[in-house]
Amino acid sequence: MEKMTLTDQSGALTTVDLRMRQGTLTVDDIPRPAAPDEETVGRVRQIIAQVRAEGDVALRSLTKELDGVDPVSLVLGREQMEEAFHSLATELAQALTVAHRRIQQVYEAEVPTSSRVSADGITVVRRNVPVRSAGCYVPGGSARYPSTVLHTATVAAVAGVEHIVVATPPSPEGSVDAPTLAAAFVAGVEAVYPIGGAQAIAALAYGTESIERVDTIAGPGNLYVALAKAQVALDVGIGSSFAGPSEVVVIADPSVDPRYAALDLAVQAEHGPHGLAWLVTWDEQYLHDVDRALVAYVDSAPRLGAIRSTLANNGYAALVRGREQALELANLIAPEHLELLYQDGEKDAALVKSAGVTFVGIDGTAAFGDYVAGPSHVLPTYGTARFASGLGLEDFYRRQHTVLIGPSAIDELGWAVEEIAKVEGLYAHAESIAIRRRS
Numbered sequence: 167m168e169k170m171t172l173t174d175q176s177g178a179l180t181t182v183d184l185r186m187r188q189g190t191l192t193v194d195d196i197p198r199p200a201a202p203d204e205e206t207v208g209r210v211r212q213i214i215a216q217v218r219a220e221g222d223v224a225l226r227s228l229t230k231e232l233d234g235v236d237p238v239s240l241v242l243g244r245e246q247m248e249e250a251f252h253s254l255a256t257e258l259a260q261a262l263t264v265a266h267r268r269i270q271q272v273y274e275a276e277v278p279t280s281s282r283v284s285a286d287g288i289t290v291v292r293r294n295v296p297v298r299s300a301g302c303y304v305p306g307g308s309a310r311y312p313s314t315v316l317h318t319a320t321v322a323a324v325a326g327v328e329h330i331v332v333a334t335p336p337s338p339e340g341s342v343d344a345p346t347l348a349a350a351f352v353a354g355v356e357a358v359y360p361i362g363g364a365q366a367i368a369a370l371a372y373g374t375e376s377i378e379r380v381d382t383i384a385g386p387g388n389l390y391v392a393l394a395k396a397q398v399a400l401d402v403g404i405g406s407s408f409a410g411p412s413e414v415v416v417i418a419d420p421s422v423d424p425r426y427a428a429l430d431l432a433v434q435a436e437h438g439p440h441g442l443a444w445l446v447t448w449d450e451q452y453l454h455d456v457d458r459a460l461v462a463y464v465d466s467a468p469r470l471g472a473i474r475s476t477l478a479n480n481g482y483a484a485l486v487r488g489r490e491q492a493l494e495l496a497n498l499i500a501p502e503h504l505e506l507l508y509q510d511g512e513k514d515a516a517l518v519k520s521a522g523v524t525f526v527g528i529d530g531t532a533a534f535g536d537y538v539a540g541p542s543h544v545l546p547t548y549g550t551a552r553f554a555s556g557l558g559l560e561d562f563y564r565r566q567h568t569v570l571i572g573p574s575a576i577d578e579l580g581w582a583v584e585e586i587a588k589v590e591g592l593y594a595h596a597e598s599i600a601i602r603r604r605s
């Protein structure tokens with residue numbers, strides 16, 4: 167299989183020219199960030215074991231070691247959240263409220279109806295039963311994410327979860343910053359724990375003296391958080407999407423100002439150092455224009471370090487033959503965010519098979535999705551959009567069937583049970599039907 171040719175260039179992005187590429191592309195063609203090393207996996211295992219063995223004492227000492235602060239309290243309640251909400255500037259309080267309302271609207275429209283089917287004397291009812299408690303992990307190492315409180319807890323609340331808590335790394339004062347606490351207030355969160363990383367995931371999964379264990383954990387995070395979730399997955403529900411460092415694929419053409427495409431690449435790159443950013447276009451001059459605009463932005467960007475590091479390691483510009491090949495590439499990359507940044511993108515959106523979420527339209531910056539568009543911004547990364555979805559109501563539900571066996575079922579279906587039970591050599595199964603038929 168012919169590999170992609172990576173041509174280094176002096177700009178911000180590494181160029182990949184696919185125009186002459188024969189045959190179909192495969193997943194192996196796509197450069198991916200390296201898999202986690204064994205040392206990190208082992209460190210996370212240690213942290214989890216320490217929290218299980220020592221509870222609150224471990225949480226305090228790990229927080230001191232890894233976040234450099236002593237938490238003032240391990241649990242912050244509704245009063246502190248309310249106070250934080252009232253301390254915000256009016257515009258920010260309104261922005262959080264608007265984002266909350268839009269997320270709520272999207273998920274309320276998605277609440278599934280229960281189903282009921284009756285045939286052959288048996289009625290099967292399906293109900294979606296919310297878990298009793300959910301823990302939302304809200305990242306907070308290199309940036310603050312009040313938006314992630316809204317994009318996790320609001321979904322849990324619409325699903326009907328009774329107890330919703332948030333864990334997030336502490337502020338430098340050992341508490342939690344006001345915007346994050348305020349967002350928790352808006353979303354109806356019961357308690358906020360100023361604890362981050364793998365230690366937070368362990369506390370949510372197993373409980374400590376101060377923190378009650380939850381039924382399900384949802385929310386994104388860095389590698390420590392992601393590995394911790396994988397390690398506790400047998401003991402607690404884990405939200406379906408592997409939400410790691412942010413990714414974006416921007417498909418664009420000269421109908422859109424190159425500065426728009428450049429900034430949209432920077433939007434997800436500024437989240438952190440391990441992200442992924444692809445520009446895909448069929449116009450060579452446009453590729454250079456976007457790259458130049460990106461270089462110009464990066465040089466003056468406030469989060470220069472994060473953007474540079476993502477672009478240097480995983481920033482690509484692909485030249486393709488046209489829309490069809492652009493979509494083929496996007497489906498293979500299976501990015502967290504996909505932007506169809508050109509005129510008439512709507513009909514192409516139907517051809518997208520693997521993306522966390524797709525934004526269509528020349529104003530379709532993923533920044534809308536991060537905050538106010540509505541669908542949860544907790545989305546599958548690392549190529550998992552091939553099989554995983556964004557955070558949704560189903561992450562907080564269990565499906566449960568009730569089977570009503572009516573009086574005619576023995577006559578209508580009992581014989582089939584007996585036949586199969588006999589061939590499986592399970593005689594009590596067959597007799598449980600036969601005895602009822604006789605009496």
Ligand SMILES: NC(=O)c1ccc[n+]([C@@H]2O[C@H](COP(=O)([O-])OP(=O)(O)OC[C@H]3O[C@@H](n4cnc5c(N)ncnc54)[C@H](O)[C@@H]3O)[C@@H](O)[C@H]2O)c1
Nearest residue numbers: 305306307308362363386387388409411412437543544545
């Ligand atoms: N996919 C999504 O929906 C989405 C949304 C928001 C953020 N994110 C991603 O979440 C990530 C947030 O990462 P972050 O680091 O800023 O915050 P984080 O909260 O995930 O991680 C911070 C914690 O990591 C732990 N940690 C740091 N260094 C450690 C070490 N050497 N050993 C053990 N533990 C250590 C500390 O406990 C710290 O509290 C970013 O990659 C961002 O892109 C994704």
Ligand SMILES: [Zn+2]
Nearest residue numbers: 433434437536
């Ligand atoms: Zn973003």
